[in-house]
Amino acid sequence: MLNKNIKKWAKEKMYLYELIEKYKEYALDCYVGRDGKPTNEFKSIRQVLSQLNDYYPMIRASRLRPLKVIEFRDDLIERDNTIETINDKVSRIKRMYRYACEREYVDSEVFVAVNSVTPLKPGRCRARANKKVNPVDWKRLRAVLRVSNDQLQRMIRVHYLTGMRPTEFFEMKWQDLKIQNDVALYVPEDHKTSYLKKKRYIVFGPRVIKLLGSNQRIGYVFKTKYGTSYNKYSYRREIVRACERAGVEKFTPRQLRHNSATRFCRRFGISVAKELLGHETEAMTRIYVEDNVRGLLDYARQAV
Incomplete structure (x- = not known):
C-alpha cells in the first residue's frame, strides 16, 4: 500500500518539462536515420514540445487535460498554423502521453483524457485549410x-x-x-x-x-x-x-x-x-x- 502511494505521489509531482525531456531522449533513439542523425520527425517533435513547454512552463504533467490541450491548439490557430500542421502537432503530444502512460509517469486516465481531443476538420474550425498542391501545367x-x-x-x-x-x-x-x-x-x-x-x-x-x-x-x-x-x-x-x-x-x-x-x-x-x-x-x-x-x-x- 505504501509503495502504491509513493508511486502515485511521484506521478503527481512530475512536471511537464521533466516529461518532455524524458520523451525527447526516447524519441532521439527512435527517430534516427541510417546516417546516425536525427530525422525530420524528431525535429518536429522537438519543436512542438518546445512550444508546449513555453505555453505551460510550470504545470505538472498530470495536469495537462483536454481543455489545456485545446487552449494550446487555439494558440496555434491564432499563430496561423494550418489544420494539417495543428493536427500533426497535437498528435505528437498524444504520442508523448502514450509513452508516459507506458512508463507509469502518468495515470492511464490522463493518457485517455489527452487522447480524447478530436482532430480539427476543414470547415468546422477557425484554422485555415492547407492549400491544395496542384500539378504543374x-x-x-x-x-x-x-x-x-x-x-x-x-x-x-x-x-x-x-x-x-x-x-x-x-x-x-x-x-x-x-x-x-x-x-x-x-x-x-x-x-x-x-x-x-x-x-x-x-x-x-x-x-x-x-x-x-x-x-x-x-x-x-x-x-x-x-x-x-x-x-x-x-x-x-x-x-x-x-x-x-x-x-x-x-x-x-x-x-x-x-x-x-x-x-x-x-x-x-x-x-x-x-x-x-x-x-x-x-x-x-x-x-x-x-x-x-x-x-x-x-x-x-x-x-x-
Whole structure:
C-alpha cells in the first residue's frame, strides 16, 4: 500500500518539462536515420514540445487535460498554423502521453483524457485549410525547361517522369542503382518509411536511363557545382530561379510529384500508382492526384 502511494505521489509531482525531456531522449533513439542523425520527425517533435513547454512552463504533467490541450491548439490557430500542421502537432503530444502512460509517469486516465481531443476538420474550425498542391501545367514546365541548363533540364524531366520524393531524388547515388539493359531499379538507403524497416523500390524505364546517362558513374547522380548533393533548398532555389527567368508563375519540386501521381493513376490505376509513389495507402495517393474532371466528362459522353 505504501509503495502504491509513493508511486502515485511521484506521478503527481512530475512536471511537464521533466516529461518532455524524458520523451525527447526516447524519441532521439527512435527517430534516427541510417546516417546516425536525427530525422525530420524528431525535429518536429522537438519543436512542438518546445512550444508546449513555453505555453505551460510550470504545470505538472498530470495536469495537462483536454481543455489545456485545446487552449494550446487555439494558440496555434491564432499563430496561423494550418489544420494539417495543428493536427500533426497535437498528435505528437498524444504520442508523448502514450509513452508516459507506458512508463507509469502518468495515470492511464490522463493518457485517455489527452487522447480524447478530436482532430480539427476543414470547415468546422477557425484554422485555415492547407492549400491544395496542384500539378504543374505543361506549358509552364516547357517554358522553364527552355531557360534551364542541361543538368537542371535532366533533373526536372527525371523528377517529372518518376515522381520520387525530393529527398529520394537528390540523394540518389550511382551505387544505389541496378541498371540492366533498358530498365533500372533504385533502392534508396534512406527514405520516409525506412524507420519501419521497409525497403522502397523505384523503377526506371529507357527514357529515365537515357536522361541519367553519364560516363562518371560515381557518387551522386546529380551534383551541385561544388560536387556535393542537392538538398531541398538548393534544388527548389534552382527551379524558382528558372521560373523567374522564364517569366512564369513559380512552382516547387513537390508539384512535380503530383504530376507523376496524376499520370500514374490515369494510366495504370490507383493501386499501381500507390506502389510507384511509395505510399502506404491508396487514400494518400488520392491526395496527390488531380481531380479528373475531363475523365468524368468523357464518361458522361459515352454512358450518361
